Amino acid sequence: MKVEVEAGKTLLVDGPASVDLLSGKAEVLAAPIKRGNRIVVRHGKRLPFEIKSNATFEIMLGEGASYEEVEGSTIPENWVKAVNEIISEAKSNTPLTVMIMGEVDSGKTSFCTYLANVAIREKLRVAVIDGDLGQSDIGPPSTIGYSILNKCVKDLFDVDADNACFIGLTSPGTATTKVIEGLSKLKEEVERKEAQLIIINTDGWVEGEDAASYKLRLVETLKPHIVVGLQQSDELLHILSGIGNAKVYTVDSPSAIKKRDREKRKILRELSYKKYLRGAKIQSFLISWINLEGTLLGKGITPSRERMRQIESILGVKPWYCEETQKTLIIVLGRNKWVPEENLKKLEEAIKKRIKVFREGEESGLIVSLKDINGRFLGIGILQGIDYRRRAIKIYTPVEKGIHTVRIGQVKLDREGKELGVCTVFTE
Known part of the structure; x- marks a missing residue:
């Protein structure tokens, strides 16, 4: 029309x-x-x-x-004022790092996009680091990524990630240290690429003491020159008031921003997974050929026959597969097998090691990241299964070459990128 x-x-x-x-x-x-x-x-x-x-x-x-x-315009006047001042400072103080904060659907990504576009029109070299695990635009969900922008953009989702760090979750609550370390690594990388303006978008977790502590740790570690807080009233006051070593701008959350429910945000994540799985096919890898991260699997040795007899005797069932490290015994049971909790405790006491129990097939659907020999992010995939006896894994991924490291995450997906839940049993 x-x-x-x-x-x-x-x-x-x-x-x-x-x-x-x-x-x-x-x-x-x-x-x-x-x-x-x-x-x-x-x-x-x-x-x-x-x-x-x-x-x-x-x-x-x-x-x-x-x-x-x-x-009129839906861009608040205090956005225009703040952006003009930031651009002016970026021209004389480079690289200038700006961190954006706000609750979910407060306009953070819109502000990042607006700031980046104005800076590009002023001939500045701009990098955007996307630190929002759940609603990431640069890189797939469960990652934090960055891109050096060479032209104006309408939607950061249209931008390909130059590099990314895989976290394996879509919420930072249990992975704050990993997120901070990943953002630090990416910031150092874009600084080496001589970006004049570095824009760091953050997630919408701002409510409560844990969220405030996390955001202040981000500021302390990444050392932005400027922090921009988007709010409708004073929902960021408990965070912004604790920032001492950066200039703070408080700007309005636009009235035109559309609030999305949990289901809409899930759909957006699934569209992003689908984008990064386009052209995928199943590939097999021997665990000995790759570096497997995010799990204890592949780190140990097969127990001796005598040890296996001891394990079977105490458990009362024959494991499908076992692997032993210095501190942990990994037991993989058949799909329909079950071991009483008291038997597991007896085994722990007997061998003086922690016990991790998996069931065959539980790994199917877990998201994985793929990196090259230099640790550079190549893409994502979906773990299709582990052949424990051959010590081989099957991964559904569009990445075909240069795979050196596979890191297992906690989010489960089907091949269409639809989320199936979270599984933590494989984490280290």
């Missing part, structure tokens, strides 16, 4: 939809729109098309999509 919009208004489009500019001038978060370049608005996302001169659009709406016109 054709839609005409007057200059000075903003066209808000909720996906899934596609938008073509037929005439006039418009911008999305300071990114100019070119005629002939179709813009896709993802399911669960909203893009603001700010009309600079009378414009005509061709819009195609998918199921549940919509659009509306609003007067």
Whole structure:
């Protein structure tokens, strides 16, 4: 359908939809729109098309999509003021690091995109590090990634990650140290690439003492020059008031930001998984050929026959597979096998080691990351199964070459990228 919009208004489009500019001038978060370049608005996302001169659009709406016109710009005035001051400082103090904070659906990604686009139009070299595990745009969910931007963008999801760190979860609560270490590594990397402005987006976990402690640790470790907090009232006060070594801007969370429920955020994650699994096929690897991380499997040796007789006698069942490290005994049971808890305790007391029990097939569906010999992120895959006796693994992944390290995560997916839950039994 054709839609005409007057200059000075903003066209808000909720996906899934596609938008073509037929005439006039418009911008999305300071990114100019070119005629002939179709813009896709993802399911669960909203893009603001700010009309600079009378414009005509061709819009195609998918199921549940919509659009509306609003007067003026949806970009708050204090965004414009803060961004202009940040750009001015970045021109004289490089590299300048800016960290963005806010609760879920507060406009963090929109602010990052707007800041990046204004900086690019001012000829600055911009890097965006996406530290939001659950709603990551740069890199798949369960990772933190970065990209050096060489042109304006309407949606950071359209940007490919230059590198990423795999965390294996979509929430930072139990992985704060890993996230901080990963962000530190990526920040050092973009500094070596001579970025003039480094924008670090963070996750929406801000409520409570643990969240505040985590965010303040991020600031202490990454040492941003500027922290921008997006809030509607004072929901970030307990965090921002504790920041002492960075300039703090408090800006508004835009009224036009669309709030998404848990299901919508899940759908967005699944679209992202699907993007990074496109073209995947099943590949097999001997565990001895690769470096297996995130699990104790592959780290030990097969127990002696005498040891196996002792294990079987105490358990009262024959394990499908066993592996022993200096401190741990790994026991893999058949799919329908079960061992009483008291027998496991007896075995621990007898061998003086911690016992980890898996069941054959429990590993199927776990997300994995793939890295090359230099530790560079190559992509993700889905663990399809482990042949314990051959010590081989099967992975569904589009990555074909250069795989040196496979790291097992905790999120379970099917081959379409749909989330099936979380499994922690394989973690170290």
